Amino acid sequence: MKGLHLLFRPTTFPAKKTFAPPPPPPPSQNLTETHFISLIHSSKTTKHLRQVHAQILRRNLLSSSHLTTQLISASSLLKSADYSLSVFKHFPLKNLHTFNALIRGLAENSRFQTSISHFILMLRSSVRPDRLTYPFVLKSVANLCLGCLGMAVHCLVVRSGVEFNTFVRVSLVDMYVKVEELRLAMKVFDESPERNKCESILLWNVLINGCCKVGDLGKAVELFEGMPERNSGSWNSLINGFMGNGDWKRAVELFEQIPEKNVVSWTTMVSGLCRNGEEEKALLMFFRMLDEGVRANDLTIVSALSASAKIGALEAGLRIHNYISSNGIRLNSAIGTALVDMYAKCGNIEAASLVFGETREKNLLTWTAMIWGYAIHGKVEQALQYFKQMMYSGIKPDGIVFLAILTACSHSGQVDMGLNFLDSMTLDYSLDPTMKHYTLIVDMLGRAGRLDEALKFIHRMTITPDFVIWGALFCACRAHKNIEMAELASQRLLQLEPKHPGSYIFLSNIYAAAGRWEDVERVRTMMQSRSIKKDPAWSYMEADGQVHSFLAGDHAHKHAKEIYLKLEEIVAGAREQGYMPGTEWVLHNIEEEEKEDALGGHSEKLALAFGLIQTAPRTTIRIVKNLRVCGDCHSLMKYASKMSQREIVLRDIKRFHHFKDGVCSCGDYW
DNA sequence: ATAGGGTTAG
Structure with a gap:
């Protein structure tokens, strides 16, 4: 078109210009305008921008909407939405461009509400939005999940005649996906002309993403396979869909097929595996990514650190920290927080505190x-x-x-x-x-032996007490040997969760502790007649970097013989002193021995012995140099608080306990 | 004619 225009440019009548010369723009002003624009573009901070702004005001260049627009977009690029708002207020000229820059900047800085209100202001000021306004308005609408407003904006889109613009169309589909109107999203997609569909892979990606969100993976795969062309976003969206629906194996399969993996692909894998409880695989994925020379970004690092924190993988956490420092990655609030969390959950509170101090934001x-x-x-x-x-x-x-x-x-x-x-x-x-706060209060009162208060507290609560909170009361009753209240609590537990093995275990435990073996038998038969099974209690142990796992009473471990010998020794000692050889007693004994010979070569075996008799399943004991006890089960917690000066390593309970509705099948709660 | 644009990780 431009070429044609040049070809037909009337070059034969230059004289006409001399009759009506357009007022040449004062060159000085033009110069200053371009000068300021380059100044604006080179501004690295808001402070610098403010200085430029002041100069512009001094030269009285308020009438330049171009400058206004540039100032607004520059400040939103510097993430200062407030400053762009003040620029907008101070310049009198508000046209399409200034509005567009402002609405865009606000949407990109997550100021969705303000963004929409300025869109409305724009309509009120009779400035007609164009194809560049809508994508951002729709983004804000989508993020605030305002379905009705979205439809209204859709109407405006049609009225403005930009309905078939590719960018607008993608934004529309995305908006409908985000406000959970998949039917409408599909409709917009289906009504899109072929031209749009071929031009924009994103139109497909966005819809795939939507199908995954509502769990319609079949439709997502169908779209994926029917696409004329795919980019990494298409793969990532589908993979994320499988991750979100718990099918991480399928996600891994797909991931291996991606022709060009980018950081987002890798991050999707790391965080997705972590979300699906496959933290070791998530970490392997992260380190494989580094091996392949892909540079991790903030999100990747945060995901990897959270995987380490969940399983207490201190060595991996340290490697990630090392990567952060040696690659000059800034310790911003997100990374700082993830590091603090990782160190704290891996038992190194000093390192956590150190990183906390270094994190400025x-x-x-x-x-x-x-x-x-x-x-x-x-x-x-x-x-x-x-x-x-x-x-x-x-x-x-x-x-x-x-x-x-x-x-x-x-x-x-x-x-x-x-x-x-x-x-x-x-x-x-x-x-x-929330219920969690109440549970902690009941737990706290219960630990202190203030059982009556705990019960009163439950009765006074504004929300209906749940399984977990009665479980907390029950544990307290068990610890303080209040059998009547324990019976009451376990009755409520049975009412609330008649199918949960924990309810029965609770009851049977209390009878066992009181020596009422007929009652124990009664509960066990009740369990059997209702065909309720408790999952086998697995224990994991990390000793000197190696993970050992067992079922209660199994002899499969290669040191089983020695372990059982040691165990018998401990148990015999316990009986001699008139103790029931329970978890806490063994822990206490390990501690005693530690005093004598610093545990020397015994640490591993002792830990393993402990693992075999402990009743709390899936608890990890980490033995590194000095004895460290880790676990989230109530009995261990109680022990932990008794010896509060000792370093207690806590791990994510979800990883090691078999969970259902916040209650562990071993009968403990959280 | 004119400033600037959409998605996927959490």
């Missing part, structure tokens, strides 16, 4: 990770001190950080302080306590 999540770390390590004073500091630095607490604080109180037996925090949470911060 601390947000609520960073503080929460640190406070949680102290709470689970039994370091109450620090947890409380950091909580105060957090408030001091002007960060508002949320329900989660209160969970951490309540945990800290609970582990240190500071019951009244815990109750005060619960009050403060509702009264000072108007946060609604």
